[in-house]
Amino acid sequence: MCGIVGAIAQRDVVPFLVNGLKRLEYRGYDSAGLAVLSDELRRVRRTGRVAEMEGAALAEGLHGFLGIGHTRWATHGGVTEGNAHPHISDGELALVHNGIIENHEEQRDRLRALGYAFESQTDSEVIAHLIQHYLKTEGDLLHATQKAVRELTGAYAIAVVSQREPGRFVAARMGCPLLVGLGEGENFVASDVSAVVAVTRKVIFLEEGDVADVHLDRVDIYDASGARVDRRAHMSDVSLASLELGPFNHFMQKEIHEQPRAIADTIEPVIAEGFAPRLFGAGAEELLRDVEGVQILACGTSYYAGLVARYWIEEIAGLPCSVEIASEYRYRAAHANPNNLIVTISQSGETLDTMEALKYAKSLGHGKTLSICNVPESAIPRASAMVFYTRAGAEIGVASTKAFTTQLIALFALTGTLAKLRGRLDAAREHEFLEDLRHLPGSVQHALNLEPQITAWAEMFNHKHHALFLGRGLHYPIALEGALKLKEISYIHAEAYPAGELKHGPLALVDADMPVVVIAPNDALLEKVKSNMQEVRARGGELFVFADADSHFRDSEGVHVIRTPRHVGLLSPVVHAIPVQLLAYRTALKRGTDVDKPRNLAKSVTVE
Numbered sequence: 001m002c003g004i005v006g007a008i009a010q011r012d013v014v015p016f017l018v019n020g021l022k023r024l025e026y027r028g029y030d031s032a033g034l035a036v037l038s039d040e041l042r043r044v045r046r047t048g049r050v051a052e053m054e055g056a057a058l059a060e061g062l063h064g065f066l067g068i069g070h071t072r073w074a075t076h077g078g079v080t081e082g083n084a085h086p087h088i089s090d091g092e093l094a095l096v097h098n099g100i101i102e103n104h105e106e107q108r109d110r111l112r113a114l115g116y117a118f119e120s121q122t123d124s125e126v127i128a129h130l131i132q133h134y135l136k137t138e139g140d141l142l143h144a145t146q147k148a149v150r151e152l153t154g155a156y157a158i159a160v161v162s163q164r165e166p167g168r169f170v171a172a173r174m175g176c177p178l179l180v181g182l183g184e185g186e187n188f189v190a191s192d193v194s195a196v197v198a199v200t201r202k203v204i205f206l207e208e209g210d211v212a213d214v215h216l217d218r219v220d221i222y223d224a225s226g227a228r229v230d231r232r233a234h235m236s237d238v239s240l241a242s243l244e245l246g247p248f249n250h251f252m253q254k255e256i257h258e259q260p261r262a263i264a265d266t267i268e269p270v271i272a273e274g275f276a277p278r279l280f281g282a283g284a285e286e287l288l289r290d291v292e293g294v295q296i297l298a299c300g301t302s303y304y305a306g307l308v309a310r311y312w313i314e315e316i317a318g319l320p321c322s323v324e325i326a327s328e329y330r331y332r333a334a335h336a337n338p339n340n341l342i343v344t345i346s347q348s349g350e351t352l353d354t355m356e357a358l359k360y361a362k363s364l365g366h367g368k369t370l371s372i373c374n375v376p377e378s379a380i381p382r383a384s385a386m387v388f389y390t391r392a393g394a395e396i397g398v399a400s401t402k403a404f405t406t407q408l409i410a411l412f413a414l415t416g417t418l419a420k421l422r423g424r425l426d427a428a429r430e431h432e433f434l435e436d437l438r439h440l441p442g443s444v445q446h447a448l449n450l451e452p453q454i455t456a457w458a459e460m461f462n463h464k465h466h467a468l469f470l471g472r473g474l475h476y477p478i479a480l481e482g483a484l485k486l487k488e489i490s491y492i493h494a495e496a497y498p499a500g501e502l503k504h505g506p507l508a509l510v511d512a513d514m515p516v517v518v519i520a521p522n523d524a525l526l527e528k529v530k531s532n533m534q535e536v537r538a539r540g541g542e543l544f545v546f547a548d549a550d551s552h553f554r555d556s557e558g559v560h561v562i563r564t565p566r567h568v569g570l571l572s573p574v575v576h577a578i579p580v581q582l583l584a585y586r587t588a589l590k591r592g593t594d595v596d597k598p599r600n601l602a603k604s605v606t607v608e
């Protein structure tokens with residue numbers, strides 16, 4: 001978590017640093033700060049949002065040609081101005097850090113013994129003092145940084161400036177993302193491309209262990225061994241418009257409404273190629289041909305996408321499939337079958353738990369690794385043998401929406417491909433599935449049109465403290481996703497159960513104050529779901545049912561029904577994800593929470 005930026009230019013860099021931090025705010029938003037070099041090193045820090053820090057920077061007339069900035073998601077040390085970055089050493093060196101330094105205590109003791117005083121509770125401050133220590137002995141900011149980072153264990157992306165060397169700044173990364181933005185007579189670093197796209201599209205993604213020496217007219221990059229290296233520059237295709245709100249009030253709202261487009265874009269290569277291994281990159285056919293089972297690893301919403309895929313993979317491809325929360329898998333004595341396919345799902349491509357689970361799977365001998373990801377060039381796809389990039393576009397709201405539905409498309413494409421390779425998908429069925437995919441954006445648009453009815457429901461959820469979500473089979477993961485969305489952004493406590501599990505305990509919670517949301521389209525388990533709903537009604541529970549026309553539900557006392565679009569078949573979970581997203585969004589609006597930046601959370605979770 002945390003976002004960092006750095007810049008050196010022949011103009012005032014403060015506007016770039018502030019705007020860059022605003023773009024990175026999704027990564028953490030507890031506190032923010034800048035350090036800028038003009039005649040002297042000046043720093044501004046504030047708890048709260050970047051806008052508050054910006055106000056202070058303006059009031060203090062902060063300006064300079066060289067500077068660094070940070071927006072924080074607290075790990076070590078509370079949310080205080082003293083713990084906000086940049087951290088300063090000896091009044092002349094400033095540093096921003098994203099990540100966690102595991103040996104910070106040992107380094108702190110050592111640096112204290114050398115006479116350094118600590119002003120914060122953060123692990124990051126040790127890096128500032130360590131680099132300053134070597135700068136004093138080495139006399140060169142690049143060498144000092146290279147020497148210091150070799151002594152760190154853990155994860156970091158850093159940027160550091162020193163008053164002693166006003167013509168450069170140094171940046172480095174290990175385990176956290178960092179890129180260099182190449183301008184004309186000015187250069188930048190940032191945690192992701194959204195922060196630099198307003199000034200340049202030409203970017204270099206730094207590799208693990210890289211250290212970049214950034215000057216006005218050049219950027220020299222050194223690998224972990226200290227050797228000078230050439231890293232390929234990419235032209236980013238992220239558009240500024242995709243990072244703006246446009247006519248919407250929140251990014252979550254925008255991203256919910258972008259789903260017909262996001263799904264259509266993600267489907268495009270599948271429609272063009274059919275269910276073909278090359279959708280997953282060169283060499284995929286070889287890796288996918290003899291797969292004996294599938295192990296999916298992910299966190300949060302991405303994990304729920306995996307749970308939907310399990311039904312598809314077992315039913316259509318006829319392969320055993322397990323889905324596991326990445327942070328659990330990585331610490332389990334898992335039995336590896338190297339012929340199994342490991343699928344990691346991650347919107348950001350940098351979730352630490354998922355990355356570590358992938359590394360663990362590889363250490364157990366798994367070579368068939370596939371990443372489903374929304375962020376090109378991010379760490380998880382780069383560590384995988386195959387990749388499918390969803391085409392959702394930048395997802396900025398902390399609550400994942402369009403990433404989820406496009407992950408489902410990727411997983412459906414994988415299912416069809418595995419089934420075809422195994423001789424379980426004839427041309428007629430493939431055509432049928434492709435037609436279902438083709439109609440999906442239209443069905444999703446119909447689901448979006450339910451917003452006014454869902455807004456009326458949100459009124460009824462506004463003063464509730466708890467909610468239950470029920471589903472069965474393919475729609476059980478959608479119930480889980482609905483509960484996660486509601487708790488994440490409205491702070492209403494919500495849980496999801498497979499409807500058949502209700503009578504084994506959770507039914508005890510049901511009374512008139514407990515709204516029970518049921519995902520009940522007409523599928524093979526509908527009659528079972530209806531019985532479970534009776535169990536709720538008999539205990540005075542109020543039902544809120546998402547059902548298609550074929551489910552034959554009508555509003556009655558204590559039963560509210562919204563008719564979802566008829567998209568029967570295996571892709572129905574994609575359509576039913578929309579109303580639960582809208583219910584969470586509309587309820588959060590009524591409760592006045594910060595929809596895009598819910599308390600205590602951040603968009604990409606690069607800590608354990």
Ligand code: M6R
Nearest residue numbers: 300301302346347348351399400
């Ligand atoms: O970037 P990832 O898909 O790896 O993120 C995984 C979870 O942190 C993420 O889905 C989280 O649960 C969302 N905030 C849920 O809306």
